Amino acid sequence: MTISCIDLELRMGGRTLLASACFELRPGAVVGILGPNGAGKSTLLSVLSGQRVPTRGRVLLDGEPLADLPLEGLARRRALMPQESGVAFDFSAREVVTLGRFPHRRSPHASEDSIARSAMASTDVDQLAARVLNSLSGGEKSRVQMARALAQLWHPLEGGASRWLLLDEPTAALDLAHQHAAMRLVRSWAAKGVGAIAVLHDLNLARRFVDEVLVLDGLGGLHAGPVGRVLQPLLIEQVWNMPCQAVQGNDGTPQFLFG
Numbered sequence: 068m069t070i071s072c073i074d075l076e077l078r079m080g081g082r083t084l085l086a087s088a089c090f091e092l093r094p095g096a097v098v099g100i101l102g103p104n105g106a107g108k109s110t111l112l113s114v115l116s117g118q119r120v121p122t123r124g125r126v127l128l129d130g131e132p133l134a135d136l137p138l139e140g141l142a143r144r145r146a147l148m149p150q151e152s153g154v155a156f157d158f159s160a161r162e163v164v165t166l167g168r169f170p171h172r173r174s175p176h177a178s179e180d181s182i183a184r185s186a187m188a189s190t191d192v193d194q195l196a197a198r199v200l201n202s203l204s205g206g207e208k209s210r211v212q213m214a215r216a217l218a219q220l221w222h223p224l225e226g227g228a229s230r231w232l233l234l235d236e237p238t239a240a241l242d243l244a245h246q247h248a249a250m251r252l253v254r255s256w257a258a259k260g261v262g263a264i265a266v267l268h269d270l271n272l273a274r275r276f277v278d279e280v281l282v283l284d285g286l287g288g289l290h291a292g293p294v295g296r297v298l299q300p301l302l303i304e305q306v307w308n309m310p311c312q313a314v315q316g317n318d319g320t321p322q323f324l325f326g
Contacts, residue, residue: 068129068229069093070115070262075124077110084110086287087124092279094229094262097254099273099294101266102283103307108266109150109235111283115264116147116233129229142170145231146219150266152208152240153201160203160211161187161196167218176222186218187211189252191245205240213237213249220261232256234265238272250276271322274298282306295321 070092077085084107092098092115100108113119114126117133126133128144136144146167154163164183168175176182187193190210195203200211213234220230232253238246246269254276257263267273273280273294280297282290284306290297300311303323312324 068227069127070231070264071127071130072115073125073127075114075126076122077107077114078122079107079110083287085283085289088289088291090281090289090291092262092264094231095257095260096262096278097250097257097276098262098264098279098281099267099277100264100281100283101268101270101273101298103285106283106285108283111281112147112233112235112264112266116145117141118147128231139170142219143224144228145233146216148212148216148232148234148237150235150239152205152212157199157201159196160192160198160200160207163200163211164215164218167215170219178222182218182221183214186214186221189217190214191248206242206245209237209240210245210249213252217252217256220256223260229262230260231262231264234263236266236268238267238269246272270298270303274322275320 072088072090075085075088100111102108110119114121128136161183164187168179168182184193187196190213192207192210192214195207200208216232220232224230237249241249250272253263253265277294279292280294282297290302300313303309303311309325314322314324316322
């Protein structure tokens with residue numbers, strides 16, 4: 068059970084964001100997509116989700132070409148939390164989270180009525196259920212959208228098909244406490260066997276909560292592998308052009324100091 072990328076190339080506006088990349092992602096781990104602004108992080112996530120077709124190469128989900136999978140079946144196997152968390156209509160927070168269950172409408176789960184409520188409790192937005200989504204703060208909207216994505220994947224699938232949670236900057240609008248809570252929640256889902264892929268900007272947050280990284284260097288290159296091996300000060304200085312020093316936090320967690 069994997070997401071496999073074979074000879075993947077991404078080009079946009081005459082720029083090569085990724086050139087001939089091959090990598091494989093397995094469920095049960097948290098994968099961070101990292102890189103400087105404009106490197107193509109969200110573009111890569113959209114390709115892995117099936118929303119965008121790569122310039123060249125293939126993406127396989129459990130051995131099947133992503134482009135060949137029916138949309139409804141794909142929506143039962145992967146959930147995408149977009150960067151933009153607003154909606155066009157005055158849906159309540161509860162209604163937005165309930166939309167995550169739409170792909171399962173033909174075969175609802177026995178606990179269908181409680182899934183949205185449980186998902187909202189897990190992201191600490193159950194008290195916002197009746198509020199119009201667009202009236203909420205950026206952080207509250209983000210947590211509602213994460214609840215919607217979790218509701219979409221709430222139960223294992225028949226036949227053991229892998230489930231994938233794809234998150235585009237899930238911590239960007241959150242305060243420090245909610246950033247860590249969100250990443251702990253993502254890790255808990257990975258521990259259940261779900262694959263989690265998140266675009267992140269905070270390298271210390273990635274170092275603390277991520278298992279594997281895909282670092283886009285902005286020049287078409289990709290640095291992939293375990294976070295502790297790949298995310299090192301030398302690479303950070305080369306990719307982000309920022310002096311960096313590795314240190315240990317008070318709890319023994321590896322961290323980076325910049326500048």
